[in-house]
Amino acid sequence: MRRILVTGSLGQIGSELVPALRERHGAQSVVASYHRTKPDVDDGLSEYLDCTDPQQIEDVVQRYDIGVIYHLAALLSAVAEAKPQAAWDVNMGSLHNVLEVARRNGCALFFPSSIGAFGPNTPKQGTPQDTIQRPNTIYGVTKVSGELLCDYYTTRYGIDTRGLRFPGLISHVTVPGGGTTDYAVDIFYQAIQHRRYTCFLRPDTRLDMMYMPDAVRAACDVMETDPTALKHRNAFNVTAMSITPEELAVEIRNHIPNFVMEYEVDPVRQAIADSWPQSMDDSEARAQWRWSPEFDLSRMTAEMLKKLRIKLT
Numbered sequence: 126m127r128r129i130l131v132t133g134s135l136g137q138i139g140s141e142l143v144p145a146l147r148e149r150h151g152a153q154s155v156v157a158s159y160h161r162t163k164p165d166v167d168d169g170l171s172e173y174l175d176c177t178d179p180q181q182i183e184d185v186v187q188r189y190d191i192g193v194i195y196h197l198a199a200l201l202s203a204v205a206e207a208k209p210q211a212a213w214d215v216n217m218g219s220l221h222n223v224l225e226v227a228r229r230n231g232c233a234l235f236f237p238s239s240i241g242a243f244g245p246n247t248p249k250q251g252t253p254q255d256t257i258q259r260p261n262t263i264y265g266v267t268k269v270s271g272e273l274l275c276d277y278y279t280t281r282y283g284i285d286t287r288g289l290r291f292p293g294l295i296s297h298v299t300v301p302g303g304g305t306t307d308y309a310v311d312i313f314y315q316a317i318q319h320r321r322y323t324c325f326l327r328p329d330t331r332l333d334m335m336y337m338p339d340a341v342r343a344a345c346d347v348m349e350t351d352p353t354a355l356k357h358r359n360a361f362n363v364t365a366m367s368i369t370p371e372e373l374a375v376e377i378r379n380h381i382p383n384f385v386m387e388y389e390v391d392p393v394r395q396a397i398a399d400s401w402p403q404s405m406d407d408s409e410a411r412a413q414w415r416w417s418p419e420f421d422l423s424r425m426t427a428e429m430l431k432k433l434r435i436k437l438t
């Protein structure tokens with residue numbers, strides 16, 4: 126079997142996807158590529174890779190006989206808004222490079238899109254699979270362009286591209302790096318350590334979220350499903366819960382009764398969140414490849430507190 130390459134392997138998704146793929150396919154079947162930071166421990170194959178350099182991608186793909194690429198290297202929404210040029214180079218430039226390498230070497234590709242691919246005039250509730258997408262953030266522009274570019278490589282060159290529109294991802298493994306949905310991760314650290322959290326979004330800001338184990342399973346399942354059953358290939362809406370900061374605080378109080386939530390709204394991140402859907406309709410993913418999340422708000426909260434208490438003591 127040809128190997129799997131994961132770019133951005135030390136990032137929010139990669140940190141948990143790599144071990145899951147090694148578990149499913151064997152440690153020697155997965156190459157984890159990193160860029161800025163070197164992994165502390167490595168229990169498998171790993172390589173330095175700058176995805177803005179097409180030759181480096183080609184070298185790694187050929188050296189390791191890569192058949193599937195999970196291209197996760199990207200800037201998140203708030204960082205992208207602070208550095209729009211870098212966001213375009215990293216999010217779009219590297220995707221184009223990876224698609225070209227995939228075309229020349231017959232690789233399949235996974236591309237993570239996002240709720241950020243939608244914009245202010247997208248229907249906010251029950252956001253359909255196929256609907257208006259006019260994002261007003263550079264992150265969203267790169268995500269919607271990425272979805273279209275992947276579709277183009279499939280129809281034009283027959284490359285097997287697949288992908289998901291992830292909601293905010295909640296994880297106890299990595300500290301998130303500059304996303305608009307980061308509050309839903311930070312809140313757990315602060316609740317355990319200080320019993321208090323100052324949220325940068327308004328209490329009623331409703332957004333889709335998902336616990337990382339569901340996200341990892343979704344990424345593996347969509348790549349492993351029989352492609353003849355797929356009507357869409359890229360950008361499947363997937364969600365597990367639609368929650369507000371206030372609802373998350375209430376749920377945390379079921380475990381930590383004296384937890385206090387305060388609000389200091391960051392206008393940049395609030396504007397980004399206000400442009401995104403409140404609850405996506407993921408019925409196409411459920412119908413086409415039997416997507417079904419395991420973690421709702423209460424199960425995710427219990428798990429996050431349990432895992433983080435161990436990590437932080």
Ligand code: SER
Binds near residue numbers: 202238241293303305
């Ligand atoms: N979690 C991401 C962000 O906030 C959305 O895809 O940037």
